[in-house]
Amino acid sequence: MAIVDPNTGLNRAEAPIIVADQAPDDELLREFGMEEHPQGGFHGLLEVIPTKADYVLDLIRANSLWPLLSGLSCCAIEMMSTATSVNDIDRFGMFPFRASPRQADVLIVAGTLTTKMAGPLVRLWEQMPEPKWCVAMGTCTTSGGRFKRSYSVVQGVDRVMPVDVYVPGCPPRPEGLIYGMMKLHELVKQRRGQWSTYVDRGPQRTRWEGDVR
């Protein structure tokens, strides 16, 4: 069997195949049909089981997305309203708003991102372990919104981090945010998010409180 990277779910065809205590060699790869697969995946019978495992893994991820408690401004109140009794996102598994980025899956940027806050927010994003997704909630994070001509507002959070779902509104209704989260569930299950192309730079980021336009 090839080693499935538990963090990304990608199959590593080039990972060494350990079968008992034999060294890996090409005959083994050829036998399992993995030598020349274009994407390094499985062939034939082996495709069935890992695909289902991946599907179950994606379902697990989608139904238990834990957001980071990172409300910036007015959209944060609507996010809290979505999280509380009347519009409950606990039924989608998203009740625990984690305070620590190390334990969070999805960063819902709720509220206006200013140039001073851009540095800390990017640092939060980089501290989140993969797989992670980003939802831009509200028009301020989508494009700058009503603060389009402001000197201190970042014109859209996609200038500083990759965004998966944009939820427009000022602020979006809780039902709108729930619709956005359903779209995010689709992305998670289809593995279409941005994090698969993300390059993490580790703890080397210097402090950065300047203009990000």
Place this chain on the structure above:
Amino acid sequence: MEHLRRPRPAAHPLGRGRSLTTPVAVGPLVRLLTERLGARARDLWTDEDAVEIQVDGQDNVEVLRTVRDDPDLEFFFLTDAGAVDYGIDAHFEVVYHLFSWKHPAWLRVRARVQRDDPRIPTVTDLWEGAMFHEREMYDMMGIVFEGNRDLRRIYMSPDYRSFPQRRDFVLPDDAADSAAAGVNPLERPETWDLGRLRHAAGATFAPAEFRADAPAEGPHDGAQDGETAADKSRPR
């Protein structure tokens, strides 16, 4: 010292109702101010519910201390301290608003500050709560408060170099990037009325091509009552 009362325009025909705040009796307050402050308070002006005096920047602490400690005035509460920029060839103003139980009107003290090297004494010795007001005025306008123990930027990053609320700091026009660019007259430089900025040669804001296109007439000059900007800019 003049005592001027602003002429009140006639009430609008459909706007029947009470006045927003009852016009208050400011006579006693005006008399007291002229007595206690003397020559330091200039241009006393009354409004419906406010009395305003203008002072020189360097007198602001003495005037405010008098106004606060005098037993007949007793304006004990500083409710607002803000700054106004009257243009790059004019001056700054630091405007204090005060409240007293004894007088039903707000007291507005306008302290004039020169534009180049703007310095004014701090009032944090009188009210500790003026600290954030002064930090904000420094951050946004660049007015230096002498004697303030904590005069650093409060809203912008510490390494920010401009003073955003000055008149010669012009907002960038990111709207030009959007799909709806050019629809709003505010986004089209040819409709801007740059005369309002009163810029002199050497001011660093708009690129030269905007100034060359500035028309003599603004977007709203010559408009009739009820005519909106859309009426003027509607394509014919």
Place this chain on the structure above:
Amino acid sequence: MTATERASGVPDPIDLDRAEEARLRTAAGLNAPSQQRHGEYAGFEDIGLPDRPPQTEREAEVYSLDEGEMLLNMGPQHPSTHGVMRLVVKLRGEVIVDIDPVLGYLHRGIEKLCENATYTTVLTYVDPMDYLSAMHNEYAPAIAFEKLYGIETPRRAEYIRALVVELERVSSHGLMMGFLALDMGGLTPILYAFINRDEVVDLLSAISGQRMLYNFFRVGGVNFDVNDEFLSRLGTWRSQVLKNIEMNEHLITDNEIFRGRTIGMGVLSGRDAIALGVTGPNLRASGVAFDVRKAHPYSIYRDLEFDVITQESGDVYARYLQRIAEIKQSIHLIDQIIDRMPHGPVQAQVPGIVRPRPGRAYAAVESPRGLYSVYAISDGGPTPYRFRMRDPSFISLQALPKLMPGHLVADTMAVMASFDPVMGGVDK
């Protein structure tokens, strides 16, 4: 963008940033070997200590550490739900010695934006300042612009304004109760508070069309008249609200843990509160009976009967009880307004672009956080020449460095939540 793969040959902004930062640090003399960290901590900058010499006396006071002291950064993202505020706390063990609030993480430049907006547009720009009670943000500018323009609003408009503003006050104070308990670890009261808030917000969306940033006030009145849905929801809400508030109250007011954590904590005397500029329920909980609705009445508050309640102790518990009392006063006010509302138009006839005469106007209203005031200068054009807002939460935060020293780290959240700051208003 730094977050995606970059084509080769294009310089990465992060590398440019790093080079620039290294240049600046060398120029400032901060790259000395003694200042660098090594091993796995290489690249981790110090949290809290700025990497430049202190600029002011107060900054030097806060950031210079004696023996046994340390700096703790309660950063812009923290579980307390007041928004993005950074508190640099100087601790000796668990006890707070000094505190430095760093603001500006939500500064959006609203005052500057309003200088380029017509007077009606200004009323939409000011909504997201104090976003928990957006009607108050519009109320003060509306009064100031009406003073500048010199018109009087219809009586029905005044009553509707007072009605929505008191509804906002009930919702906002209920949320404060929830946030205070949430910051101390109680997760249930916030759910009750949000039930009440959702009912009020649906009510206000029936009259204004929006759940939170209402854009309801106009120069000369309000935008829409009450409609059937609003009235039916108002009746339902009114019959349930006292029970809802009492449900929340019974859960925490006599709770042993809540009382132990709030009584005697963060005591603010009346004299200090006035010197610091604290207003609103925080000031009245310290014993000073200053309410803008009574001290400098505006609109119809002169005709309505309500009391200005104060508490004596000035601690966190007093500020909490003060808000409960004010909720009950607001409900009483709402009842009177509903009884007395007259017929008539809800907006005075004003042109689309209002051009007041040159002049100055100052208007102050009582927002759930204190005295919210607007100073507007008009130069005769379609946009205000200067639009200055004084937000109460901004000024109330100055009390934190006076109240927190001597308490434990865990009390910072209780004291801060009792002041109920909203960062949108703090940072404008």
